[in-house]
Amino acid sequence: MPIDPATLPLPLAATPDAASVLTDLFLILLAAKLGDEVFKRIGQPAIVGEILAGVLVGPSVLGFVEPGEVLEVFAELGVIFLLFWVGLETRVSEMREVGGPALRVGVAGVVLPFAGGIGLALALGESSDTSVFVGAALAATSVGITSAAMIDLGLIRTQAARIVLGAAIIDDILALLLVAVATGIAASGGIEVVELLVISGLALVFVAFFALGGTRFMASRPQLLEEPRFSESPLLPAVILCLGVAALAAQIGLAAIIGAFLAGLMVAETKEQHPIEDEVAPLYAFFPPFFFAFIGIQLELGTLIDGGTLALLGAVTALAVATKLLGAWIGARGIAKREAGIVAVGMVPRGEVGIIVAGIGATVGAIDGQLFAVIVGMSILTTIAVPSILRRM
């Protein structure tokens, strides 16, 4: 009976495959850690150092590391553990207090960049398919980047941070709808109203189920994750819950990180909160650098170095910043001026969300190579700029 080598377990420990994957993970973690330390020492935000470390080891400069499936999974787990951590630091009661402002900031902060992106693309003569994707890529705030910057600056427990966090999660849900709209238009030229209603209904039920029911359930059973009921340490049960809710969110088409945040909110309601934070901390130290470095690794500087492309990058970035600032500022009316400023600036980074939307646009043929590079560049520029500005504020 002959055997097909492709169906066999790769003999990882003894082949160049194992060596190259391990070498990639080693180089990324080393570069990110060095970038982090160097940026801290020159008084700059650590995550910017990690993103630039990714640019350095990635295809743009040294070419040591190429994007690939394994690295994407590590990057995804990086932002999952980041949002799980943010959830652990957040009480659902605190989120409820900022519900109104967060909703206004989230919605206004999506509508303006979306309209602006469509307008700019149409003005440049792009098709309506392409224009809707450009609008969607400009719409969503990166929860991951914003949270990390807030943690870095010690702001994560402030009211402004919670408004930004809530608004960014609302943005993620709205972005999901916009992508569904854009994909529908690219595929069939029209919008499937029923499908949109189903997606948005599912997203709302999912968030409400875990944020309200899940946290109440955990609060009523604070010993659930603890010895000797299930385990000698609450870490693995908590991590399993995180992966489970994140996977479920991804299965219904929602961003996995929303699930991770909701799982963090649930675990935060148990009495175990403090020891769990100590135990989650090493996972939170290990995985997120892959997320930040991977943003840099996805950049292709070569495609951007060209007069017309650079001008387009400048225009798209300026528009992305101006429309998000203005939208969030309008949404934040009614809260203190300094806080509203922090909220507006905190909403600017696009990070992974813009890149993901552009990637979907590219796979359906609505975004070409130049536009893809421009959107990745815009995401990185908005992401790099904001932590330094927040620090000064």
Added chain:
Amino acid sequence: MPIDPATLPLPLAATPDAASVLTDLFLILLAAKLGDEVFKRIGQPAIVGEILAGVLVGPSVLGFVEPGEVLEVFAELGVIFLLFWVGLETRVSEMREVGGPALRVGVAGVVLPFAGGIGLALALGESSDTSVFVGAALAATSVGITSAAMIDLGLIRTQAARIVLGAAIIDDILALLLVAVATGIAASGGIEVVELLVISGLALVFVAFFALGGTRFMASRPQLLEEPRFSESPLLPAVILCLGVAALAAQIGLAAIIGAFLAGLMVAETKEQHPIEDEVAPLYAFFPPFFFAFIGIQLELGTLIDGGTLALLGAVTALAVATKLLGAWIGARGIAKREAGIVAVGMVPRGEVGIIVAGIGATVGAIDGQLFAVIVGMSILTTIAVPSILRRM
């Protein structure tokens, strides 16, 4: 400018890809944790529960999870963090004390199973290529399984455990040479003596460099990984060192886990040892279950359920146990009888090593589907049996 979707970052967070990878990771961790807890409660070794959980969710029974590249990387990191942990718990001076017995046990414990495997395969009418691979697959002890069982039983700091550990590492180096021999015979019909000398020389230099020079260097600079010299916590520097030495070991063709163990030995020499163990513990809790479950996931029960194949499995397993027990027992002459018994039994599990060797044999065409399933089955049977026997001893 059109864009090739294959070159794009997959829009992970919003596609079924992310959902399916996260779901796999969630299911494996959940199943492994449940298997672990159930087996502990019925007084059986936890790692057996994790392996059987992998059999359960894998293609053999429920078919929820298929082996794939991402899972292999998680399994590989599982055994890397396992051996890093074992290294952290070991002092190089303690390893040096058991050098003589470990070398004798390792060599005698390889020679007998290797000769036995070749003999059995030739007697069954297999070609010489195939026979050499069967011998090599029977030769090597699984450092990962043995270490985990010793940790489970609280034996990791005993002299017997150190002899087994040292002997298993020597086995890994010898297995590397045997695989090189077997691959050379399958490819060209002969043995490349020069190549073998280069491989073995490189392996010895690598181990000596890190085990002697590396540990001495770290012992003389116990503050190296500590704040504020490089980092606010010694965790990431230690993990980066672990991945770096593991990747280097894999690059020169040695098992990555030997590098991870050497890195652990080095970090153990710093004064930071205790806080580092607390911080590494969560990574040691998170990754190794993927390693144990993956062993079970690789099993294809369907191929084994057949009279002739089952008889072959029985013969190969009996031979694997008898030759390793006898060889290790002979090598362990001179140490106390009870300890020699623990050493001999502790050398029996083949775990991942047999599977890896069989996988290489299959990719060069020397091992067919039936033999592959038999060797995986033998690896799992020896692995499942030993922890219970050690516990009784």
